[in-house]
Amino acid sequence: MVNFTVAICTYNGEKRILDVLEKLRSQSGTEELAWEILIIDNNSTDNTAEVVQKYISNWGETYPLKYCFEAEQGLAFARRCAIREAKSDLIGFLDDDNLPYPNWVAEAYKFGQAHANAGAYGGQIHGKFEVEPPPGFERIARFFAILEGNKTYSYNEKYPSTKKRMFPPGAGIVIRKEAWLESVPEQPLLPQTNEDLEMLNYIWQKGWQLWFNAEMELDHLIPKSRFxxxxxxxxxxxxxxxxxxxxxxxxxxxxxxxxxxxxxxxxxxxxxxxxxxxxxxxxxxxxxxxxxxxxxxxxxxxxxxxxx
Known part of the structure; x- marks a missing residue:
């Protein structure tokens, strides 16, 4: 039985994916945890498949590492592939530019076990910038999935108003498979920059709790081209x-x-x-x-x- 799944969604990530895998390989506090890693290749046109397959051939850990190919372009389709392939009910999603802290897996699993009503939850996301952000970047940081804070809270309680509702960013988000299957429609309507909002809104509408877990932390790589x-x-x-x-x-x-x-x-x-x-x-x-x-x-x- 698998208790927790990490799904890395990647598109043309041959130069980034191995860094994420190495961070997962060095996780602590998972000795008693049955978990797995899925790599969802979202129709890459570079050498992502070859790089991953070579890495898998040298994989010696007790927890499995599996490569999956999703031909339908778009993050929602990559995540749907992960939901389909995952053997656990808790699925932690990482992008190929997300570097989890050493205790990320353990804390993500522990929180899901303690909060059975949590349909989705994210954690702290620290920006790791290739160049210094421009002046005033803090005003738009959330659009780049940057979110920090040392206090855990429920989004349902902190943002009850429809006008001011906020949801956790998609980077490093953990989704409960049960919540996804009963909430998210087969065909997403919003493009990739807003797929997370659509997904989380459907989960929220079904009565699931959305949370910020301060104990889950990762670095988000931001290249200079984003500025x-x-x-x-x-x-x-x-x-x-x-x-x-x-x-x-x-x-x-x-x-x-x-x-x-x-x-x-x-x-x-x-x-x-x-x-x-x-x-x-x-x-x-x-x-x-x-x-x-x-x-x-x-x-x-x-x-x-x-x-x-």
Whole structure:
């Protein structure tokens, strides 16, 4: 019987995946734990498969390491593959740029055992930057799955309001298979930058608890390309255009027309106010440029979704 599964979802991760595996290989406190590692290759076009297979051929640990290929592109499909292949009810998801701390597996399993009502839970995510982040990065850090804090809490209790609801980032998140199977639809509708929000919203709607576990920690590798102007504009545009669809998941069909109007008025007000206050920085400040793109596309997201 397997008590815990670690699933590493990777796309073209030949240069990163071995670092994650080495971190898992050096986990402590797992001597009495029956666990496994799955590598979900999400249709990579580089040498990820060859690198992993060679690593597996030299694998001598008592816990199994398995390679799986998922041809359907997208993180939601990679995670669905992991749910299908995992032999345990608790599945800890790592990306190929997530480096777990030595006690990550033990703490993740222990928390799941202690909180049977937790459908999903994440932990502390520390940024490990290739270059110094730009000034003001702390304002957008959460969009890059950076989250720190030394106190464990329930998201359901800390963010009960629909308007201010927050969910744990997807990096290093642990999903209870039972919660996924009864909550998450077969076909995700949101693109990769918002798949976690859609997944966690469905789990929350089914009555499962979502938690932040301060004892689970990992480093998230952030390359310098993430701070380039073109990347930030594209990234925040994708996030903004999905906002309307995500918001409407929280309302009944009869409520949606009313809430759409309320959100649109408020969103355009925020975008105009931000532009007036920051127009002198919108050519040179990449963080402000990203924030402006986000606010603008959130305002336009109802029209984008209606057109689709």
């Amino acid at each position: 380039e102007k073109e990347y930030l504009i594209k990234f925040f545009r994708q996030n903004g255009l999905c906002r309307y669809y995500y918001r409407m998941l929280n309302y009944q069909p009869w409520q949606r027309p009313i809430m759409s109007i309320i959100y649109m008025i408020n969103d355009f007000r925020k975008a105009i106010t931000f532009y007036i206050r920051n127009k002198n920085y919108l050519k040179t400040d990449v963080v402000a440029i990203g924030e402006m793109e986000l606010l603008l596309t959130i305002s336009l997201s109802p029209f984008y979704q209606w057109k689709k």
